[in-house]
Amino acid sequence: MTQSLGKFLLAIDGSSLPDRNLIGGKAWSIARMRGLGLSVPPAFVITAEACTAYLDSGALPPELAGELDAGITWLEAVSGARFGAGPQPLLVSVRSGAAISMPGMMDTVLNLGINEATEVALGALAGDAAFARDTHRRFLDLYARIVLKATLPELGEDVAPSALAETIRAETGEAVPSEPRAQLLAAVQAVFESWNSRRARKYRQHHGIPDSLGTAVTVQAMVFGNLDDHSGTGVLFSRNPLTGEPAPYGEYLARAQGEDVVSGRFTPQPLAALAAQQPGIHAELLAAAATLERENGDVQDIEFTVQQGRLYLLQTRAAKRAPAAAVRFAMDMLDEGRLDQATAFSRVSAEQVRSVLSPCVAPAAAASATVLASGEPACQGAGVGVIVVNTDEAERRALAGEQVVLARSTTSPDDVHGMIACNALATEHGGTTSHAALVSRSLGKPCVVGCGEGTVTALVGQIVTVDGASGKIYAGALPVTVPDENADPALARLIAWAEALSPIAVLAEAPAGPLLDLNAVAGGEDADKLPALLPGHTVAKGGAIASNAGVRAALAAGIKTICASPRLPVLLAAIEAARELQSNTVNDE
Amino acid sequence: MNEMHLALHGVAIKKHAPAHAVAAVVGLAVEQVEALLKDATATGRLLEAQGGYALTPAGRMILDSQYSRFCDAQREDAAFIKAYERFERVNVELKQLITDWQTLDVGGQKVRNDHSNAEYDAKVLDRLGDVHERFEPVLAQLAQGLPRLARYGQKLEAALEQAEAGKVEWVSDAKLESYHTVWFELHEDLLRVLGRVREE
CATH class of the missing domain: 3.30.1490.20 (ATP-grasp fold, A domain)
Known part of the structure; x- marks a missing residue:
């Protein structure tokens, strides 16, 4: 008692x-x-x-x-x-x-x-x-x-x-x-x-x-981290929330209170500083982090204070994490037997995997490149090509094999065929809820919006690199890294498991036989229109099919196979959608 | 204040409004206000247009010149002035809160709050509830010096309850007697009674 x-x-x-x-x-x-x-x-x-x-x-x-x-x-x-x-x-x-x-x-x-x-x-x-x-x-x-x-x-x-x-x-x-x-x-x-x-x-x-x-x-x-040299305050993650590496990660500031760290008046040191100053406390802290992670079944973000040589835990919660870390946490904790497969899957979203797999500009190249324009990031990913301002021309040249970036003042449904064909998109007006932003996200096309009057269309004919993660448009063709879902061991395993759990098949290449290509159907880029377009088909590709809403519509319409690359985000979206459908059915009963 | 002055004062606060709205803000009967405003229109102090009354330049001059006569009591009431100063302090907080309600910080940029993030809205509304609770004793002190001001408390609470029930427009919509609309009118009322100028 x-x-x-x-x-x-x-x-x-x-x-x-x-x-x-x-x-x-x-x-x-x-x-x-x-x-x-x-x-x-x-x-x-x-x-x-x-x-x-x-x-x-x-x-x-x-x-x-x-x-x-x-x-x-x-x-x-x-x-x-x-x-x-x-x-x-x-x-x-x-x-x-x-x-x-x-x-x-x-x-x-x-x-x-x-x-x-x-x-x-x-x-x-x-x-x-x-x-x-x-x-x-x-x-x-x-x-x-x-x-x-x-x-x-x-x-x-x-x-x-x-x-x-x-x-x-x-x-x-x-x-x-x-x-x-x-x-x-x-x-x-x-x-x-x-x-x-x-x-x-x-x-x-x-x-x-x-x-x-x-x-x-x-x-x-109350405990105080500033009473003597054996006092301090810090934050500990039970695993690295940026990379996902299964090693504790944290910061410590000796002789300080939490607000000193928050105020930015002092720069905290890496956790190694605590290990050097008070090895016993450091060991106790790591043990506590392991216990909390085990008990709570997720990576923890722990605030702590050391007062006069004694450790106190102030608060613990599930750690916020970068997309890459989310994948690694789930796979590692599954392997360690800390999570079952279903829970591990629920910790990785289709959106996080999309982010991990989206093409990105090599950071070193971006640092030394010239920024021609910048706006709001609307859809991540990076694309290189020559700027074309006419939509029909963009489609024609892209179909002829040229790398094209479409630049428009704004976009409307009349521009969708060019948006499908181009490598990336940039607009001068509109924010993250503009037509260009919505359509590019459902197509998974790198996009920067709202760069300002007379900015991107003035670049017609120039080769540029659009970085949909930072919202910048760089001069020239910068090296773009395209992660390969099959080359990354963690992702490859996730794919194998996801295939077993997914209610539909997801293929990188279109199979022989009847196929609905949404890129060739009016309205195919709009996930809201898919419920009307999909019935009667069993295999579909293109348009908005690979977005979360597209996958939901495909499941509801009885589609058996989606062709898309990368495959993993689609598989995860299908598993998420099936889970939602199931819980809705249960609620209806 | 005599009743004519009070009615004109109500018109000044509402800027351009029908008799029933003026009556509601100053707490007189609608018929009485109707008659007073008609008289004032006849003598050129008000203009009637599109179903509402507004002060003429002459009407405004006369109204303003009479405050010192009718609001002497409040202007010399130390407790009332102290309460007014507290109002101004809460006003600073409220203005920030309304700004936070209307705009969202997205990646360092201010964008219009489209009220699709229920969690964000709930937090701001909770702050508004807190401001309201701390303002209640201040309003009670103001009403001791000028009892008709208590009416603002009922209107503020009614707007707050609408907003808390999910009708987000009741926080700051200028076309409704939203929290901010009523607050703004109270501010205008106090400034006129005390002969002060709005600080921005």
Whole structure:
């Protein structure tokens, strides 16, 4: 059983996992991490039952003040610090924690417990009076905004805490309590009050959430990464989110707080810096990352702080990843037995594979090339050719074997035959939702839009390279790399598995026999028109067939074979579409 | 304010509006406002066109010259002025919020928000809800000095609730009594009562 500190208080010590409804999402995830043996800043939770009691009676339950004292005493014991007092002050964060997050609930108050005396003690401990003053100021500012709901005049970041406190008193008619326990009680009461804020009530009404549920309050020790040379802060990815390489990747900044990194005032160092300075902490961090990745079944992005030689994990979530990394993560984790095949597939989208396989300009060549025009990237990929401004001419010359880039002021449905024939497209007007952008995406054709009046059409006759990823048009024919899906071992395996799961066949070359070529059909480039064009056919290629919407339409129309290259994005789109169709059928029943 | 001055004040806030809209903004009966505006039209203070009333240059001059007489109480009320200063502070926040509502940052470029990203809209709306809640006590302070201002609170809340119910046009559409429309009128009202000039 999680240690009880009274009728309404639970210490989150990891010994068990209490009901999420009782303690709220934040406390629940802290409890879960503690249960895994991970080091998280210590916390206790005031259960939602205290909120219910408050709402019923209109006053804080009489036991609560005493129980909060017990909670603080417990936090002091496990953290070795004293609440709001030196020499090692304990400050806490106070946050609302309903089982379901909803608008209108109180935001988190940080650094609660600080006052004039605590500021002096914290400054002495960190050897940095300015940091302590700033911590005090930020607490007063948050307390005024969140607990007192004040809109203060802009005083800047250099205002003295005493002046800020005086302004708050003048503005609100209320003083921020200087006594830490009084601060805590007021913040807890404000969380309870926020349960009945207009927005929270509306939200519950709308979503059928009972008003009687109430919110829990999580009180957690603050940790500081700037107290001494054995302190610091950083971010760790359990694998490299750029390349997908199965090696931890991260940054660390010694003697700093998270906001120092975010502000860009300091440049963090690679994780190796932590390994050199505190090898034990580094090893503990990597072990924690491995545990979290295993438990959560996905690559993790972890924020951490080291305080006085002790590691604390602040937050973990599924890592954002580059397209290439998404492919590698899924394949590696499948091989490692961490994911089943279906889950691995769900982690790689057709869009990501399209991005990995799209032709790209060699970076070194792009760096030294002349930029003739630039606009908004509309469809990635790179294409080389001579600029032609007349659509019929573009089609004629392309069919004769010339490499052509079509440049237009804007495009309309009359230009589609030229867009199909050319290597790339550029326009002068329109944004990412213009006709040119929409059609180029459904055709998978590199495209840059909105380059400006008189820019790209003036380049008629010149050889250019269109880079649909960066939105730039370069002079000359730059080397373009076209990734081969069959040459990349990870992609080749993915293709083999995807073929087994795909409800339709996808071929790179058209087979003998009847075939619908959408490039030769009016409207074939428009995925919205495919449902009308496809019925009656079994094999199709060209037009918008290889886009996600095209594949969905093909499945619905009973197409058995799509001819397209590269094949993998189409296979993945088909598997995604089949899954959607299936879940819709289930929902219909 | 006497009732004629109040009716003309309402016309100044609405710029060009029918009697019922002027009545709604100043809180007088529609028939009474109708009669007052007709009188003012007869004496050349207003123009009636396309079903709405607007101030003539002479009407505007007379209206403006009478504020000091009718709004003395507010202009000398320190608590009212303090509340007005708080309004201006919230106004800075609101203007930023409306900008964020109308535009999206796409790769460093500002583009028009087409409201297809529900998650983005929900975040801005949540901020608007927060601003509204922090503004409520400020409006209460203003209404202590000038009770008719409380009407703006009801209109703001009604617009906010429409927006929260998914009708996104109620945030800033100038053709509706959207949150921003009502806010703007309140701002105009306060500036006129206190004899201040809008700072941009």
